[in-house]
Amino acid sequence: MPFSLDKAADCYDVIVIGSGLGGLTTAKRLSYCGHKVLLLEFHHQLGGLATWFKRKGHIFDVSLHGFPYGMVKTCKKYWTKEITQSIVQLKNIVFDNPQFSLKTSFDRLDFTALLNQKFRIPQTTIDRFFATVAGMNFYDDQTMTTRELFEEFFPGRSDVHRLLMEPITYANGSTLDDPAITYGIVFSNFMNKGVFTFEGGTDKLIGLMTEDLERNGVTICTNAKVDRIIVEKGKVRGVEVGGRTITAPAVVSNSGITNTIQDLAGRDAFSTDFLAKADAIRVNNSSCQVYIGLKPEAAIEDKGDLLFTSTAPIFDSSELLDLHTRSKTFSIYYPKTRPGHDRHTIVASMNSRFDDWSTLTPEAYDTEKQALIERTLVDLNRYFPDIEEKIDWLEAATPKTFNRYTLHTRGTSFGTKFEGLAVSRSIFKEVGGLFHVGSVGIIMSGWLGAINYGVIIANDVDGYVRSL
Amino acid sequence: MTRDEIKDLILEIIKDIDEDADFDTLQSDLPLRDQLDLDSMDFLDIVMELRKRHKLQIPEADYPQLASLTSCVNYLEPLLKNI
Ligand SMILES: Cc1cc2nc3c(=O)[nH]c(=O)nc-3n(C[C@H](O)[C@H](O)[C@H](O)COP(=O)(O)OP(=O)(O)OC[C@H]3O[C@@H](n4cnc5c(N)ncnc54)[C@H](O)[C@@H]3O)c2cc1C
Numbered sequence: 001m002p003f004s005l006d007k008a009a010d011c012y013d014v015i016v017i018g019s020g021l022g023g024l025t026t027a028k029r030l031s032y033c034g035h036k037v038l039l040l041e042f043h044h045q046l047g048g049l050a051t052w053f054k055r056k057g058h059i060f061d062v063s064l065h066g067f068p069y070g071m072v073k074t075c076k077k078y079w080t081k082e083i084t085q086s087i088v089q090l091k092n093i094v095f096d097n098p099q100f101s102l103k104t105s106f107d108r109l110d111f112t113a114l115l116n117q118k119f120r121i122p123q124t125t126i127d128r129f130f131a132t133v134a135g136m137n138f139y140d141d142q143t144m145t146t147r148e149l150f151e152e153f154f155p156g157r158s159d160v161h162r163l164l165m166e167p168i169t170y171a172n173g174s175t176l177d178d179p180a181i182t183y184g185i186v187f188s189n190f191m192n193k194g195v196f197t198f199e200g201g202t203d204k205l206i207g208l209m210t211e212d213l214e215r216n217g218v219t220i221c222t223n224a225k226v227d228r229i230i231v232e233k234g235k236v237r238g239v240e241v242g243g244r245t246i247t248a249p250a251v252v253s254n255s256g257i258t259n260t261i262q263d264l265a266g267r268d269a270f271s272t273d274f275l276a277k278a279d280a281i282r283v284n285n286s287s288c289q290v291y292i293g294l295k296p297e298a299a300i301e302d303k304g305d306l307l308f309t310s311t312a313p314i315f316d317s318s319e320l321l322d323l324h325t326r327s328k329t330f331s332i333y334y335p336k337t338r339p340g341h342d343r344h345t346i347v348a349s350m351n352s353r354f355d356d357w358s359t360l361t362p363e364a365y366d367t368e369k370q371a372l373i374e375r376t377l378v379d380l381n382r383y384f385p386d387i388e389e390k391i392d393w394l395e396a397a398t399p400k401t402f403n404r405y406t407l408h409t410r411g412t413s414f415g416t417k418f419e420g421l422a423v424s425r426s427i428f429k430e431v432g433g434l435f436h437v438g439s440v441g442i443i444m445s446g447w448l449g450a451i452n453y454g455v456i457i458a459n460d461v462d463g464y465v466r467s468l
Numbered sequence: 469m470t471r472d473e474i475k476d477l478i479l480e481i482i483k484d485i486d487e488d489a490d491f492d493t494l495q496s497d498l499p500l501r502d503q504l505d506l507d508s509m510d511f512l513d514i515v516m517e518l519r520k521r522h523k524l525q526i527p528e529a530d531y532p533q534l535a536s537l538t539s540c541v542n543y544l545e546p547l548l549k550n551i
Pocket of ligand 1: 017
């Protein structure tokens with residue numbers, strides 16, 4: 001069980017601020033390397049955006065819609081066998097929009113067949129496209145955009161662009177105008193074997209991770225909001241938290257990269273060159289979600305696990321972000337997702353802009369939130385005609401909700417655009433002992449990206465601490 | 469450490485990373501990545517493990533030196549000579 005702050009000692013080898021999947025993994029790796037680690041989390045619950053909440057007997061998962069198969073290898077190497085064994089495939093991915101309706105296992109084999117037979121794309125083009133995206137690396141040329149990539153292989157085929165792009169826009173907030181590598185790397189990860197989920201839910205995953213950290217001797221404190229990272233003579237000295245000063249030669253911030261620089265360390269700690277790069281960072285979009293709990297006795301037909309739905313005539317990155325977007329995903333959680341729990345829950349997710357919501361008056365905010373729920377029910381009715389009678393819990397989250405819970409700048413759901421990665425990765429060269437982990441650069445976001453980035457940063461921290 | 473000991477050390481670390489790794493047909497001069505299905509995260513694990521076990525600091529610029537078993541041994545031999 002995590003402690004309250006008064007149980008923490010005054011001095012550690014490393015302090016990790018924030019318990020998102022990136023922070024948790026960095027803490028795990030550093031304790032494994034023999035360091036004395038303190039993990040401080042602002043919220044009462046660990047996990048960051050990998051979170052869940054309970055209402056009237058329902059458990060809602062916020063960010064458990066799907067991740068690539070790579071999670072198996074990653075969890076096996078950096079977490080535990082038990083965690084690895086709970087990863088299961090979501091076999092039925094559905095697309096339904098005015099251009100096409102289809103069901104797929106979302107892997108290379110099935111996509112190849114679909115592109116060839118349904119979309120009439122020549123086999124050689126498909127093979128060349130897959131080879132191109134599979135060969136993409138994050139250090140490659142970033143001048144080509146995803147739009148240009150699609151136009152090169154599938155010119156004028158807005159239907160194919162939609163099939164290829166829509167899921168990735170939901171998965172990492174990238175648009176047609178982001179570097180093609182941010183698309184290609186994530187898309188190839190999924191195409192490897194399809195879409196996977198964590199059986200037992202997010203609460204089970206975070207519970208197992210917490211136990212593992214405790215076994216490794218990490219001190220974990222919740223309800224512990226760090227107010228400041230103390231920097232002296234160009235080096236980190238520790239943190240201020242709950243009126244206390246706790247010292248460490250290395251501090252890893254899992255708070256957003258923009259929050260870390262602007263609010264926690266403060267601009268004074270950095271050179272003007274570095275600040276210029278930091279100021280140019282664009283944060284990614286935020287999200288809206290509608291959480292729907294069905295009555296205990298209510299059963300619904302299996303219509304697929306993940307439904308990418310839209311009534312917009314063609315795919316358009318900005319339509320997906322609109323306050324009144326006609327595009328949303330439905331994640332359907334059947335009782336099999338949580339063995340031992342008999343409920344069906346549905347979570348509708350949309351991408352959304354923070355500014356569209358934060359500028360509303362309180363009355364307008366409530367009205368828009370209600371309208372969001374109503375639009376969602378209209379859309380859901382197309383798949384489950386009698387759904388309204390079966391519902392016994394309805395609630396919505398907006399970008400303001402995400403901002404309140406994670407403190408992230410403008411409630412960002414997927415960290416920053418590509419330029420955030422270089423700033424995050426080089427921050428310790430600016431301020432000795434200061435590191436950042438967490439969603440950056442599009443590719444280092446999502447459950448898999450955040451965990452792997454946690455390992456990469458732990459290696460940097462370990463190298464630094466051992467060189468002191 | 470002798471060259472053979474270094475080779476065994478690398479193989480032992482790889483075995484920890486991937487218990488299914490098959491060394492029977494491994495050719496020392498060819499890239500490990502192609503023969504054992506190792507990705508960039510696996511190489512990072514090797515670097516971290518070498519630091520943990522032998523306090524070796526391998527700068528990122530030198531990671532390419534770990535490409536094949538032979539290049540690993542060549543690179544590590546002077547660094548591990550007193551161990
Ligand atoms: C709606 C939604 C759906 C998503 N769906 C998926 C999905 O299906 N699959 C997938 O792979 N990914 C999904 N993601 C993305 C994924 O959840 C995130 O990329 C990942 O969980 C982020 O991890 P992180 O390490 O960046 O930290 P975060 O989860 O952002 O956590 C940061 C933590 O730091 C804490 N913190 C911040 N400031 C302080 C402070 N000053 N003091 C103490 N603590 C602090 C916060 O409270 C938080 O716990 C989704 C995200 C959203 C929003």
